Amino acid sequence: xxxMQYPRPEFSIGHFARPNSWELDGKxxxxxxxxxxxxxxxxxxxxxxxAQTDAAxxxxxxxxxxxxxxxxxxxxxxxxxxxxxxxILDLAQRLVTHxxxxxxxxxxxxxxxxxxxxxxxxxxxxxxxxxxxxxxxxEHLGTTVQWRWSPQMLTxxxxxxxxxxxxxxxxxxxxxxxxxxxxxxxPATDDxxxxxxxxxxxxxxxxxxxxxxxxxxxxxxxRCDNLTLLQNYDRMYQVGRGFGDLCKDGSWxxxxxxxxxxxxxxxxxxxxxxxxNPFTV
Amino acid sequence: MNKTHDGTNYGMTQYRWPLDFExxxxxxxxxxxxxxxxxxxxxxxxxxLGGVLSQxxxxxxxxxxxxxxxxxxxxxxxxxLAAGVAAISTGEAGQYDFCRIDGFGSGDAALPAYTxxxxxxxxxxxxxxxRYMEHEYLADGKCRCVWSxxxxxxxxxxxxxxxxxxxxxLVELNRCSPLHTDMPQGFSKIVLVQDWVHLLTVGCIYSxxxxxxxxxxxxAMEP
Numbered sequence: 208x209x210x211m212q213y214p215r216p217e218f219s220i221g222h223f224a225r226p227n228s229w230e231l232d233g234k235x236x237x238x239x240x241x242x243x244x245x246x247x248x249x250x251x252x253x254x255x256x257x258a259q260t261d262a263a264x265x266x267x268x269x270x271x272x273x274x275x276x277x278x279x280x281x282x283x284x285x286x287x288x289x290x291x292x293x294x295i296l297d298l299a300q301r302l303v304t305h306x307x308x309x310x311x312x313x314x315x316x317x318x319x320x321x322x323x324x325x326x327x328x329x330x331x332x333x334x335x336x337x338x339x340x341x342x343x344x345x346e347h348l349g350t351t352v353q354w355r356w357s358p359q360m361l362t363x364x365x366x367x368x369x370x371x372x373x374x375x376x377x378x379x380x381x382x383x384x385x386x387x388x389x390x391x392x393x394p395a396t397d398d399x400x401x402x403x404x405x406x407x408x409x410x411x412x413x414x415x416x417x418x419x420x421x422x423x424x425x426x427x428x429x430r431c432d433n434l435t436l437l438q439n440y441d442r443m444y445q446v447g448r449g450f451g452d453l454c455k456d457g458s459w460x461x462x463x464x465x466x467x468x469x470x471x472x473x474x475x476x477x478x479x480x481x482x483x484n485p486f487t488v
Numbered sequence: 489m490n491k492t493h494d495g496t497n498y499g500m501t502q503y504r505w506p507l508d509f510e511x512x513x514x515x516x517x518x519x520x521x522x523x524x525x526x527x528x529x530x531x532x533x534x535x536x537l538g539g540v541l542s543q544x545x546x547x548x549x550x551x552x553x554x555x556x557x558x559x560x561x562x563x564x565x566x567x568x569l570a571a572g573v574a575a576i577s578t579g580e581a582g583q584y585d586f587c588r589i590d591g592f593g594s595g596d597a598a599l600p601a602y603t604x605x606x607x608x609x610x611x612x613x614x615x616x617x618x619r620y621m622e623h624e625y626l627a628d629g630k631c632r633c634v635w636s637x638x639x640x641x642x643x644x645x646x647x648x649x650x651x652x653x654x655x656x657x658l659v660e661l662n663r664c665s666p667l668h669t670d671m672p673q674g675f676s677k678i679v680l681v682q683d684w685v686h687l688l689t690v691g692c693i694y695s696x697x698x699x700x701x702x703x704x705x706x707x708a709m710e711p
Contacts, residue, residue: 472617
């Protein structure tokens, strides 16, 4: 048979997701965080427990773990459907970035996700704590890239401002099918983003689809998702996860999906880069 | 600064995934009708087989499916730790031994085996920006190959096809590409472990002339 027709599920954005890495299994990491609340992550039997200073450890939780490169790990887990944590464990530099995404904390827009970043270091026996940190960055601004998420889905990103990203896609294809209806109802595709430099040619991008939620509310399907992506610009791929909710015909579904996409230089529509961001002064 | 590039420096290895270090410090005993293989992964770099220490590199294609490449003429070992089965190359082109792994799986999973299920498959595997191999898997141990960008130059390569598990296959091709393609010259052995559910592959290209191997990873598209 032609295996291109092999029966397979509908994966959408998660089609090229990599398998989970279990390399951290059996290991414990003491994270010295700059906000003073240190964290211990214990990986056992393909689950982890998460304990913060002066708090009881969590129950054993399932987690995603993908490698950005040979020594950098993207770890994501949910404490509940309203709280998701991402840790970037950078073992080569002994540094950590912690991102907490929370829903239900905005009284006017309960679906809008609040992101909180904290930086720190990984305590390792025999080493002093490093004084350097991962940090917010602008050195990649001006980057335009095409990301292929599946045989059918391709999107094109432009990173032009420090707190925003801009997205487009081809007129035909899975992205148009999924996103055209919503994006025709809002002024532009710019949305909230934050960028953290992990190391040379590695950026952590966290996008929260707030504008759709604020402007459209329940007139659209994707109810403010957060996509957090560890981008390797050396090899031109990114790994990450999406966290949020989807509401279709009144029926809610929680999203916690892993993905991987492959990058290449994009062809962009005329005026895409030059037009103003209508959401900023 | 625009960080996007087309991966010229890496060529066909551009999209190679990070290495798999899960096997470090572990020993696996593989048993077939013909032989017993003890693979002892000393650490992240070295594996011992039959008293011979070699450097290895590994990529994983599934939660418990590891593709390992090592040794002077590149031995391929694909370990499916969930099912407790493995395929290991014997040293002759396209020849594999199919084994159970002691202590893994329930013992009743189907062993990997040569297959003709891939016949009539036509696929383009992308390994970098616009860098691909296009394959037509034919009957009688053959594969029609095209290497980017020379879509005008076609080769028919000797091929071995192994079914590892449902939706997972191993393909070994033994043929150099024509001149001036994205495949480095002299790399005549290509081993790909393929996941046809997720349309992903990991593998190895090897040059017996240069005595050099490089790992590759990629995704599938319709040609």
